[in-house]
Amino acid sequence: MGVAVSSWWMASSVARAGHLGVVSGTALDAVLARRLQDGDPQGHARRALAHFPCQEMAQRILDKYFKEGGRDGAPYRPNPTLTVEPSKAAVELSVVGNFVEVWLAKEGHDGLIGINFLEKIQMGTPTAALGAILAGVDYVLMGAGIPREIPRLLRDLSAGRSGGITIDVAGATQHYTSTIDPTAVMGxxxxxxxxxxxxxAIVSLHSLAAYLYRDEDIRPDGFVVEGPPAGGHSAPPRGKMQLDDDGQPIYGLRDQPDLRKIADLGLPFWLAGAFSSPEKVAQALATGATGVQCGTIFALCTDSGLTEKVRGQLLDRLRRGVLSVRNDPLASPTGFPFKVAKLPGTMSQPEVYEARPRLCDLSYLRTPYERPNGTLGYRCASEPEDAYLKKGGHLEETIGRKCLCNGLMANIGIGQERKDGYVEAPAVTLGQDLEGPIELLAQYPQGWSAAQALEWLLTGASDAQGGPADGQADSDRPKSVPAAAARAG
Incomplete structure (x- = not known):
């Protein structure tokens, strides 16, 4: 769904109903910093901070970012960017930001809460995982890559040991890792x-599921099998990229997972991408799936993090039958296709894209590279072309690239307002399957809540309340159809 669209309050609503509520784990350091600068008017962030195990660290975050009464139109102050070896300030803000979102989602109930990370944001994963674990997160989900090192990372951090992951560095002549020591951070x-x-593990093909399953050290506890229509980043087609007349990637039979082979692995799995209807839920359960992951119907619900303006525009276009979502092969600096909802006033419009000054200041999707002298640098295909070329990038890699980091922040009302008067425009992502939202809109013309979407999904599937897996307590396993309202941008 993007940054904080799968919000803590929506995840809490889903979890309270007995299913798996999932928050987005993307850029939660910046989300916390900006919410505090906006005055934290309802006090939610400060309430969570009061429960952080290290109050000295929580106070440092408050002292640096909290503004009583808000910014009054001033630009947000920059927060430290994550690197292979992040600064103490960057580590603390990331740990605390993830703690706050998960803690709020878990507050006041005993339901299950997960967090969805993006494999492409490797440098932010160890600190984010520690913050979520400190808050008692029940599930971690990760896609947009091969998350082979995450099981070990979660084992190490939850045991209080130093944990890390390999960082992909362009032109690397050595092995790079990013690590975090819970004891050193928390004392x-x-x-x-x-x-x-x-x-x-979020996978698109049975071959990847089989690869992750074969070794106990990298084996996940289950899979989310995601099809091409799912929102946000999605796997590119296998083989040479081919585009249709609208410039969208063409997916074929080679891109369809063999669900029977995934089921034969014996781990629970959920289906995602075009499974947002009662009929599709029943279909998923019939294949042996534990349930489904849904994004779009929850992104459009009244409990999502989208601003009222953005949600209203989307629902209006859905109501008029003119809402469309394009799978843009160029939009993301990562090189992965990215679903972009076509909406006036957003980065989906060429004139809005062209009017934006190219800059990279949030830097979540930038790539580390090794300089000739052996030091590390960082580049993003959405930054100014001259700067990108000086860092060893190629001009063709910058064409059509959008600053998703800033656009996704604008979706939830915390977009940057710059000193020169430029205000960041939204970059809205949704899944391409809109049949479920269209049906829900017919039932709820003024919009629907997360609870109403969940109730509708479960229609006709009440006989599918499966028991816990062998060796798992019922409290540790999501019930039949966990509406995982999760999609990391």
Whole structure:
């Protein structure tokens, strides 16, 4: 769904109904910093901060970012960017930001909460995972890559040990890792009773599922099998990229997972991408799936993090039958196709894209590279072309690239307002399957809540309340159809 569209309050609503509520784990350091600068008017962030195990760290975050009464139109102050070896300030803000979102989602109930990370944001994963574990997250989900090192990372961090992952560095002549030591970060405030969350790998093909399953060290606890229509980043087609008349990637039979082979692995799996209807839920369960992951119908619900203006525009276009979502092969600096909803006033419009000054200041999707002298640099295909070329990038890699980091922040009302008067425009992502939202809109013409969407999904599937897997307590396993309202941008 993007940054904080799968919000803590929506995840809480889903979890309270007995299913798996999932928050987006993308850029939660910046989300917290900006919410605090906006005055945290309802006090939610500060309430969560009061429960962070290390109050000295929480106070440093408050002292730096909280503004009583808000910014009054001033630009947001920059937060430190994550690197292979991040600064202390960057580590603390990332740990605390992820803690806050998960803690708020879990507050006041005993339901299950997950967090969805993006494999492409490798440098932010160790710190984000520690923050989520400190808040007691039940599940971690990750896609947009091969998350082979995440099971070990979660085991290490939950045991209080130093944990890390390999960082892909362009032109690397050596092995690079990004690590975090919970004891060094938290000191004596590190809880002794941390639990290891379950890990669900988001995959698009049975071959990747089989690869991850074969070795116990990298084996996840289950899979989310995601089809091409799903929103946000999606796997590119296998083989040479071919585009249709609208410039969208063409997917074929080679891009369809063999669900029977995935089921034969014996791990629970969920289906995602065009499964947002009661009929599709029943279809998923009939294949042996534990349930489905849904994004678009929850992104459009009243509990999502989208601003009222953006949600209203989307629903109006859906109501008039003119809402469309394009799978843009160029939009993301990562090189992965990215679904972009066509909406006036957003980055989906060529004139809005052309009017934006090229810059990269949030930097979540930038790529580390090794300079000739052996030091590390960082580049993003959405930054100014001259700067990108000086860093060893190629001009053709910059064509059509959009600053998703800033656009996704604007979707939820915390877009940057720059000193020169430029205000960041939204970049809205949705899935391409709109049949479910169209049906829901017919029932709820003024919009629907997360609870109403969940109730509708479960229509006709009440006989599918499966029991827990062998060796799992019922409280540790999501019930039949976890509406995982999760999509990391």
């Amino acid at each position: 004596e405030a590190l809880p002794s009773d941390l639990k290891r969350p379950q890990f669900l």
